[in-house]
Amino acid sequence: MKSSFAIVANGDSALDIRFDASPSLELSERIIALAQAVEAQRWEGVGDLIPAYQCLTVCYNPLNCNNSDLTNRLESLTRQQLRQPPKLDRKPRLIRVPVCYDAEFAPDMREVSEHTGLSAEQIIARHCAPDYLVHMLGFTPGFLYLGGLDPQLHCPRKATPELRVPAGAVGIGGSQTGIYPQVTPGGWQIIGRTPVQLFRPQSETPFIAEPLDKIEFFPVDRDAFECFQQDSLEITPLESAP
Structure with missing residues (x-):
């Protein structure tokens, strides 16, 4: 992948490796493989690694990790990683x-329908189509x-968040769709709800x-929603997924 990057301070105890690619x-x-490569170094003082859309944030303890030295090591490692195919451990x-x-x-289905010009049935079909x-x-x-929301479903966030x-709650915000894991304020247009628990802190895989x-x-009716059991969640290795 041809991409330039910059390493930028993020406060006094983190560095961002920022890529200019979309x-x-x-x-x-690339970002996940880089995070794995940094973790494998076991550098003293390096803590959390936070991947984002175009960035990897590397948190460190400034009492036992020098900013300048860490920047140089990250720059060298990143250049090395960009010269080879990404190696992923999962x-x-x-x-x-x-x-x-x-x-x-789906309290905001009407607003999404009015904005997109699509019926509720068309919105549901398009929302369920991509992986x-x-x-x-x-x-x-x-x-x-x-990533991957149908462009015809792009819809502005609410002027006043709930x-x-x-x-x-399953919502659309701009060019994104997502699920609210907990009760929280939010400004996305809500078009449905899932019974799946996205975050279970007591689980080995939270x-x-x-x-x-x-x-x-995929769409389900109210009865299926009420009867859903977390252990029935369908999870398939991507290589063998239909």
Whole structure:
């Protein structure tokens, strides 16, 4: 991948490795592979590694890790990684997420319909058509930043955010779609709700997905929504997914 990058201070205890390429599967693979490579170095003082759309944030303890030395090491390692195909230590998965689009769970469906000129049925069909790439997690624990929303579904965020969006609410904000893992304020247009728990802090795997996994939404009725069991979540290795 041909891309330039810059290493920029993020406060007094983190460095951002920022790429100038547009968000894509290839860039996300590069960022995740780079995070794995940094972790493998086991450099003293280096802590959390936070991948984003176009950036990897490297947190460090300034009491036992020199900013200048770390910058030089990260620059060398990043250039080395860019010269070879990304090596990933896990296989991505396809996760099928049920969504109930009934009116009671879709308070903003009318607004999305008026903005896009599509009927509710057309919105649901287009929303369920893609396999969405998980680029990153953030905002709240378990919130998935997904790429791949149909351009015809792009819709502005609300002028005034809601103070309380329910857990499991599925929304559209600008060119993105996503699920609210917890009850939280939010300004996305809500078009459905899933019974899936995206964040289970007591579990050995607290998040249902990781970067580079893919999400497929599929519609369910109210009965299926009420009867859903977390252990029935469909998760398939991406190589063998249909």
